Amino acid sequence: xxxxxxxxxxxxxxxxxxxxxxxxxxxxxxxxxxxxxxxxxxxxxxxxxxxxxxxxxxxxxxxxxxxxxxxxxxxxxxxxxxxxxxxxxxxxxxxxxxxxxxxxxxxxxxxxxxxxxxxxxxxxxxxxxxxxxxxxxxxxxxxxxxxxxxxxxxxxxxxxxxxxxxxxxxxxxxxxxxxxxxxxxxxxxxxxxxxxxxxxxxxxxxxxxxxxxxxxxxxxxxxxxxxxxxxxxxxxxxxxxxxxxxxxxxxxxxxxxxxxxxxxxxxxxxxxxxxxxxxxxxxxxxxxxxxxxxxxxxxxxxxxxxxxxxxxxxxxxxxxxxxxxxxxxxxxxxxxxxxxxxxxxxxxxxxxxxxxxxxxxxxxxxxxxxxxxxxxxxxxxx
Ligand code: ATP
Ligand code: MG
Numbered sequence: 282x283x284x285x286x287x288x289x290x291x292x293x294x295x296x297x298x299x300x301x302x303x304x305x306x307x308x309x310x311x312x313x314x315x316x317x318x319x320x321x322x323x324x325x326x327x328x329x330x331x332x333x334x335x336x337x338x339x340x341x342x343x344x345x346x347x348x349x350x351x352x353x354x355x356x357x358x359x360x361x362x363x364x365x366x367x368x369x370x371x372x373x374x375x376x377x378x379x380x381x382x383x384x385x386x387x388x389x390x391x392x393x394x395x396x397x398x399x400x401x402x403x404x405x406x407x408x409x410x411x412x413x414x415x416x417x418x419x420x421x422x423x424x425x426x427x428x429x430x431x432x433x434x435x436x437x438x439x440x441x442x443x444x445x446x447x448x449x450x451x452x453x454x455x456x457x458x459x460x461x462x463x464x465x466x467x468x469x470x471x472x473x474x475x476x477x478x479x480x481x482x483x484x485x486x487x488x489x490x491x492x493x494x495x496x497x498x499x500x501x502x503x504x505x506x507x508x509x510x511x512x513x514x515x516x517x518x519x520x521x522x523x524x525x526x527x528x529x530x531x532x533x534x535x536x537x538x539x540x541x542x543x544x545x546x547x548x549x550x551x552x553x554x555x556x557x558x559x560x561x562x563x564x565x566x567x568x569x570x571x572x573x574x575x576x577x578x579x580x581x582x583x584x585x586x587x588x589x590x591x592x593x594x595x596x597x598x599x600x601x602x603x604x605x606x607x608x609x610x611x612x613x614x615x616x617x618x619x620x621x622x623x624x625x626x627x628x629x630x631x632x633x634x635x636x637x638x639x640x641x642x643x644x645x646x647x648x649x650x651x652x653x654x655x656x657x658x659x660x661x662x663x
Contacts (some may be wrong), residue, residue, distance in 0.1 A: 282572055283337040287351065289581070291620065292343035292548050293320040295556075299564040305572055308333060312348065316544040320501045323612070334358050334573035336344055341526060341571045345371035346418070349452070349613070351481075360636075362525040362571040363546050369520060371546035374416040374457050381541055384517040389533070394456040395445060402460035404431065413437065415444050416455040418605060422493015425531040436598065462540060464533035469498075471529045471552040472509035473566040473576050474519045475495065481566065483559065485511045486551050489652045494618070497652045498551045500558050501584040501631055501660070510539040518544060527567035529554070550589070550620070557607060557625045558585030583627040584634045584660075588641070588650055590622040595645045600624065601638055635660030 282305050286293040289309035297307035297320045309320040309332060317328040326333070336342065340361040345368050346396075352368060355361040366579075370376045381388045392527025394401040394413070403411060415424035424444070425542060426437045441456050448454025467490065472482035479570040484507050489497040511532065517530055529549030532539040552563040561569075561577025569576055575585055583605070590596065590608075594615040600606055603626070626636035626641065 282306070282339065283308065284334050284568065284572065285337040285340045285355075286343050287316070287340070287347050287355065288319055288343035289320055289323075290311060290343060291472045291613070293314070294611060295553075295562075295564045295609070296343070296548070296568055297321055299556075299562055300568045303565070303568065303572075303574070305568050307568075308337070309343075309449075310351070312351070316393065316502060316575050317559045321612070330354065334360070339472055339571050341567070342368065343547055346420075356410050357517045365521065365527070366614070367522045367524055367528075367546040371544055372417065374414060374543070375455055377544060378457065378543075380518065380521065384521050386514045386517055386541055387539070389432065389459040389462050391459045394441065394458055397434075397442070400428075400434055400438060400441075404428070404434075407458065407460040410461040412459045412461050413441065414457050414459065416457050417448070417452070418454075421495075422490070425493065427461075430517070441532060460537060462533045462542075464535050464540075466534045467531065467542070468503075468507070468511070468534050468539070469529055469531045469549065469551040471527060471549055471555070471563050472512075472515045472568045472579070472585070473517065473527045473563070475570045475576050476525050476573055478520070480510055480516065480519065480574060481579040482515055483552060483555055483563070484508065484525070484581045486554065488551050491651045494589070495550050496589050496650070497656060498554055498587045498658075499584075499603075499656060500581055500586075501634070501663075502581070506537060507539060508535065514539065516557060522546075527563050550623075551587075553584040553609070553619070553623050554587040554625055555579075557605070557627050558583050583629060584631050584636060585627040586638060586656065587654060588624040588626070588645070590624065591620060591649070592616065592618045593621055593649055596624070600641060600644050603640050606637065606641070631660045635663070646658045 286309045289311035293309040317326045317333045327465040340355045411428040467488045485503045489501045529540040529545040548563045555562040604625045635657045641653035
């Protein structure tokens with residue numbers, strides 16, 4: 282079976298790697314160059330998008346900011362999963378907030394902003410500080426402002442007005458102001474839903490961000506109450522979108538109560554640990570779901586940690602001397618802060634996982650790999 286993935290980055294690459302043994306062959310549409318390429322070799326198939334849509338059996342995506350005309354073409358073919366509504370929801374925070382409200386899933390209180398006056402209203406409604414986000418753009422914490430005092434309003438509004446003005450009648454640009462949530466930690470849940478509505482959900486993952494970018498994810502035994510809240514949210518959101526494929530939901534954990542931060546209608550960075558912590562990774566399960574195959578096991582087999590490699594072109598090869606440690610490189614040109622690859626590490630117990638993280642911390646400088654040492658120390662005590 283041939284599968285077209287919209288987007289040609291690391292997520293398409295990892296789908297390709299996991300699809301091949303299932304006889305699922307991935308080609309990727311690079312939105313920038315408008316080329317259909319092999320996501321591992323970057324070799325061009327010398328094919329137009331229309332030709333690729335006609336020849337593949339299934340179409341899916343690795344990101345949500347898909348140009349409207351491309352999404353339209355793919356949807357018209359009847360081959361596209363998870364579906365237009367899910368992509369529109371994931372690609373626009375205002376639509377996402379509507380879905381969350383409609384589904385009865387708690388999320389940060391917010392106000393939509395299209396005029397300067399709304400910003401002042403948001404301050405009196407939600408209080409300070411506020412997290413201000415573009416609705417239709419942004420990733421890895423980009424397209425965001427923090428409003429801490431009223432004196433900043435003019436400066437931030439000047440930047441916001443630029444974004445709003447760059448929209449059009451067909452594609453209006455909006456901004457959302459969210460209450461700053463004093464969370465204890467950030468977690469996410471990833472699950473797969475197939476065409477018949479069967480759902481397989483991975484254990485809740487704890488995520489550490491540095492400067493708005495995910496640096497480390499930990500999948501270990503999790504409080505049953507937290508897991509249940511995540512499962513409930515997953516069912517509500519996936520059902521209301523009639524979702525097919527892997528869906529990720531990011532949450533703030535405030536004193537054991539989960540509040541949704543955002544959703545991603547795709548495989549997600551915080552699920553990369555599933556490549557070795559479970560029998561069936563998020564990439565394989567996504568392909569299984571969209572290809573109409575049975576979903577695979579999502580139980581945690583071994584506590585696992587994923588460490589992002591950001592902006593580094595290489596790591597010490599000694600890392601690979603530690604058992605159950607694997608590197609995954611994305612084949613990208615080096616750029617400061619860019620997601621270049623990740624490292625997965627697993628162990629039979631939390632304590633052993635902690636010990637491996639201490640070994641890794643000696644090889645990975647704290648400045649470039651924050652949280653490895655502290656997470657190791659915490660797991661050893663657990
Ligand atoms: P990504 O695509 O990497 O997930 P993003 O750019 O879509 O990120 P968000 O996930 O919305 O943006 O925000 C990035 C980070 O900013 C969050 O992981 C969290 O640490 C912080 N953050 C966002 N919204 C809030 C909020 N309302 N209260 C407190 N912190 C927040
Ligand atoms: Mg996020």
